[in-house]
Amino acid sequence: MYELKFDPAICEKCKSCDCIMKCQYIDMDLEKAKEEHRKLVRGEDSEILTQCVTCYACEEYCPYHNHPFYLIVERQEEKGIHPVPKPIEKSQVVMMAPKGRIGEKAAAEPVINLCYFPMLKGSISGKLYEGTSLILGSDIFCNLMFLHFARNSVIKERLPAMMDNIMKYHLNPGGAKEFICYHDECYGTYTSWAPAFGMEVPFKPIHLFDFLYNRLKELKSDIKPLNIKVAYQRPCSSRLCPEMDHFVDDIFELIGVERPEREYDRENALCCGGVLEAQQRFDLTEENQTKNIEDMKATGATHCVFNCPFCFFTLMGKVSEKGMTPILMSDLCRMALGE
Amino acid sequence: MDTIYKKIADIVGSNYVSNAAEELYIYSRDQGVQPARLPDYVVMPNSTEEVQKIVALANKEKIPIVPMGGALVLSGLTIPQRGGIVLDMKRMNRILEVNEKSHYAVVEAGTSQGMLQAYLKKHHPKLKHSVPDAPPVATIGGNIAIHGSGHLSQSEGGFHTEMVTGLEVVLASGEAVKLGSCSTVPKWFSRAPIPDLAGLFMGWNGTTGVITKIGLKLFPSPKLKDVMMFMTEDVDSITDILFRIIDTEMAEDIAFFVSPKPAYFEGYQLIMISVVANSEKEMKLRLELIRESVREYIDSKEAGFLPLPPYMKVKLVGAPQKNLSEFADVMKGGGFEYVGAIMPVESIPEAYRAGLEITSKHDITYSMGARIVGRGSCVMFYYAYPFNRADSKNIETVAKALEETNEKALEIGGIPWKTEISGQQLILERMEPGTYKMMTEIRKLLDPNGIMNPGNWEVQS
Ligand SMILES: Cc1cc2nc3c(=O)[nH]c(=O)nc-3n(C[C@H](O)[C@H](O)[C@H](O)COP(=O)(O)OP(=O)(O)OC[C@H]3O[C@@H](n4cnc5c(N)ncnc54)[C@H](O)[C@@H]3O)c2cc1C
Numbered sequence: 001m002y003e004l005k006f007d008p009a010i011c012e013k014c015k016s017c018d019c020i021m022k023c024q025y026i027d028m029d030l031e032k033a034k035e036e037h038r039k040l041v042r043g044e045d046s047e048i049l050t051q052c053v054t055c056y057a058c059e060e061y062c063p064y065h066n067h068p069f070y071l072i073v074e075r076q077e078e079k080g081i082h083p084v085p086k087p088i089e090k091s092q093v094v095m096m097a098p099k100g101r102i103g104e105k106a107a108a109e110p111v112i113n114l115c116y117f118p119m120l121k122g123s124i125s126g127k128l129y130e131g132t133s134l135i136l137g138s139d140i141f142c143n144l145m146f147l148h149f150a151r152n153s154v155i156k157e158r159l160p161a162m163m164d165n166i167m168k169y170h171l172n173p174g175g176a177k178e179f180i181c182y183h184d185e186c187y188g189t190y191t192s193w194a195p196a197f198g199m200e201v202p203f204k205p206i207h208l209f210d211f212l213y214n215r216l217k218e219l220k221s222d223i224k225p226l227n228i229k230v231a232y233q234r235p236c237s238s239r240l241c242p243e244m245d246h247f248v249d250d251i252f253e254l255i256g257v258e259r260p261e262r263e264y265d266r267e268n269a270l271c272c273g274g275v276l277e278a279q280q281r282f283d284l285t286e287e288n289q290t291k292n293i294e295d296m297k298a299t300g301a302t303h304c305v306f307n308c309p310f311c312f313f314t315l316m317g318k319v320s321e322k323g324m325t326p327i328l329m330s331d332l333c334r335m336a337l338g339e
Numbered sequence: 340m341d342t343i344y345k346k347i348a349d350i351v352g353s354n355y356v357s358n359a360a361e362e363l364y365i366y367s368r369d370q371g372v373q374p375a376r377l378p379d380y381v382v383m384p385n386s387t388e389e390v391q392k393i394v395a396l397a398n399k400e401k402i403p404i405v406p407m408g409g410a411l412v413l414s415g416l417t418i419p420q421r422g423g424i425v426l427d428m429k430r431m432n433r434i435l436e437v438n439e440k441s442h443y444a445v446v447e448a449g450t451s452q453g454m455l456q457a458y459l460k461k462h463h464p465k466l467k468h469s470v471p472d473a474p475p476v477a478t479i480g481g482n483i484a485i486h487g488s489g490h491l492s493q494s495e496g497g498f499h500t501e502m503v504t505g506l507e508v509v510l511a512s513g514e515a516v517k518l519g520s521c522s523t524v525p526k527w528f529s530r531a532p533i534p535d536l537a538g539l540f541m542g543w544n545g546t547t548g549v550i551t552k553i554g555l556k557l558f559p560s561p562k563l564k565d566v567m568m569f570m571t572e573d574v575d576s577i578t579d580i581l582f583r584i585i586d587t588e589m590a591e592d593i594a595f596f597v598s599p600k601p602a603y604f605e606g607y608q609l610i611m612i613s614v615v616a617n618s619e620k621e622m623k624l625r626l627e628l629i630r631e632s633v634r635e636y637i638d639s640k641e642a643g644f645l646p647l648p649p650y651m652k653v654k655l656v657g658a659p660q661k662n663l664s665e666f667a668d669v670m671k672g673g674g675f676e677y678v679g680a681i682m683p684v685e686s687i688p689e690a691y692r693a694g695l696e697i698t699s700k701h702d703i704t705y706s707m708g709a710r711i712v713g714r715g716s717c718v719m720f721y722y723a724y725p726f727n728r729a730d731s732k733n734i735e736t737v738a739k740a741l742e743e744t745n746e747k748a749l750e751i752g753g754i755p756w757k758t759e760i761s762g763q764q765l766i767l768e769r770m771e772p773g774t775y776k777m778m779t780e781i782r783k784l785l786d787p788n789g790i791m792n793p794g795n796w797e798v799q800s
Pocket residue numbers: 405406407408409410411412413416417428448449470471472473474476477478479480481482484485486487488489543544545546548549550551663664667792
């Protein structure tokens with residue numbers, strides 16, 4: 001029912017095959033990359049299908065926004081390829097399923113959608129979030145994480161009901177039309193994945209960074225510049241909305257934080273390793289995390305900031321071991337407000 | 340005044356003996372399904388000499404005597420079947436010696452697992468003892484009396500009784516005897532090379548004497564800890580997977596478990612692997628070798644390691660594991676009992692299927708699992724059934740399920756451990772007559788008046 005809007009003609013004409021050539025996990029020369037990509041497009045077996053670690057990055061690399069990553073996931077599922085061992089995949093499908101516990105809770109704007117991270121409720125406090133309404137839970141969970149499991153079908157099946165729930169139980173009763181996505185993953189779902197599959201989105205999603213930036217501007221007089229260097233760990237889902245990355249620089253400027261130039265930031269960012277571990281690529285996990293954290297440390301950063309709670313939980317221990325403080329973006333902003 | 344009471348009070352002081360109804364009530368039951376039975380006295384001795392005097396008195400007066408530690412055995416083994424004295428050992432909790440140079444400790448039998456663990460952590464951080472997953476108030480003596488096992492049973496030699504280097508025991512006559520090297524030289528390093536009499540008191544549920552002191556092996560306590568969780572849904576592959584992991588010799592504790600709750604674990608088999616190391620390099624190597632051992636399963640995509648977030652790891656690296664204690668009260672009625680059956684590793688799939696059948700037949704909730712003992716020589720397979728103590732129907736159903744589980748465990752070639760009196764009957768029915776005869780004769784010799792925890796390990800008429 002929901003078909004991927006992918007145009008094979010664009011790929012046919014594409015000379016650079018950036019989706020594969022820029023990929024940090026697949027090493028092919030241009031000829032081979034084009035050939036394997038062609039196979040992918042034609043629905044044939046392609047090495048890309050098993051080598052892809054589902055880092056989402058080619059969604060950003062493709063200059064024509066032709067959704068190479070979504071195509072890979074579609075093909076993986078068609079061919080019964082399981083990037084994550086089957087029992088873990090199946091158990092996650094059950095774990096993250098809607099529990100049907102939602103009830104009416106009117107949400108007036110500004111509304112924060114905390115995704116399915118109940119453990120982070122405490123983060124939504126202080127001046128930044130004054131007057132906001134909070135919504136969260138399994139019944140409004142975007143389920144985009146199933147891209148990592150090659151289970152696009154789960155997203156297709158669950159997302160329409162999730163959007164209905166958001167409208168019916170939260171936005172409509174509160175007269176709200178938009179909400180702030182605490183997690184890039186939700187924002188990417190509504191601004192990238194849903195349109196790519198022709199799914200209508202009945203509300204306006206706002207990126208957390210957009211919200212934080214504007215809120216900090218309003219509270220400018222309360223900001224005490226932090227004067228620290230902070231390394232940024234880009235999450236996979238930020239690849240679905242690279243246009244939001246400038247807000248990191250804008251926010252840092254407002255709160256007196258330096259985002260040091262480093263090898264594994266911006267387009268060249270590395271996966272935190274959580275997904276690699278679930279995919280049982282243990283050596284790669286170790287290699288990635290070591291490279292990434294050493295790169296952060298070499299810049300003299302004292303903190304490592306995350307937007308994705310999953311990246312935060314995955315890397316917090318290792319970042320701390322190297323003497324840096326792991327912190328969520330939202331908490332970093334609160335720190336600048338003296339909280 | 341009751342003359343027995345007075346005589347006991349003369350031995351331990353009046354604060355440490357009671358025949359008050361409310362105290363007798365508490366000591367008449369445990370958390371399991373076994374029927375309560377009131378003792379006549381509860382006594383808390385403070386020394387071997389006091390134990391000797393109490394036991395001598397009981398022997399003379401032919402009063403049954405039931406030693407008790409934390410009373411956490413769950414299967415009614417501290418319920419005084421024929422009344423008499425419950426001898427609560429908790430005051431005898433002194434840690435008498437920790438020999439760092441020879442890696443052993445000598446403790447009084449009422450020393451709790453928690454106390455010894457905390458003491459070692461504080462004063463001898465390089466050493467540790469093997470800890471059962473029981474709540475920390477469980478005593479070393481109670482655990483030895485039933486052949487307990489714990490977090491080092493996989494890697495460090497087996498059941499906790501195999502870690503005992505010596506005992507001091509008070510016999511029914513009131514005599515105290517030392518067993519092991521401590522009987523001949525002043526050190527508690529080993530039960531060998533002299534005839535091993537300690538076995539006369541371990542696994543006997545307190546029916547042969549009161550254990551008063553224990554020499555216990557200690558083991559190195561590396562500072563780094565990690566935990567891995569392997570998941571599959573093919574129970575028939577479990578034996579092979581377990582041996583691959585065991586045979587790496589890289590894991591400290593290895594435990595298999597299944598549970599219908601939370602729902603996302605239902606139908607899956609999980610193996611928890613604890614790993615310790617002295618350095619990052621060593622840890623890396625250990626984890627790598629364990630992962631490699633099951634590479635074939637990973638590559639088949641039919642099994643794999645669950646990524647564990649740090650907050651979950653923190654919960655899982657500790658000993659004792661609190662999961663089972665937390666699970667014990669899921670029915671919110673404070674009732675909990677489990678069949679722990681000792682069986683070969685290869686019996687796990689059959690044991691698991693039998694558990695599913697029994698729990699579904701009785702429609703009761705469960706947690707099942709198995710801890711590897713002695714590098715795979717056997718496992719302690721548990722079938723844990725929580726229940727609501729205020730619901731007599733629920734108690735009856737769980738009691739039936741426990742009985743059937745005991746029978747099934749024997750049928751598949753296992754032996755119920757620390758089992759209720761009814762479970763003991765099932766074992767004795769199947770035991771070689773010569774073995775049972777020898778057990779009975781030994782008991783007659785050690786306890787001619789039959790005062791030591793009577794009702795246990797004897798064929799019921
Ligand atoms: C949640 C939970 C988890 C558990 N996990 C484990 C586990 O991992 N491993 C394990 O081994 N057990 C486990 N157990 C079972 C049990 O609690 C432990 O074995 C515990 O160590 C028993 O010790 P206790 O002091 O409570 O013994 P008690 O229950 O007091 O006594 C047990 C038996 O020993 C006899 N006894 C007690 N003290 C003496 C003595 N000084 N001399 C002679 N006989 C004596 C008693 O008469 C009785 O027959 C668990 C229990 C629970 C509730």
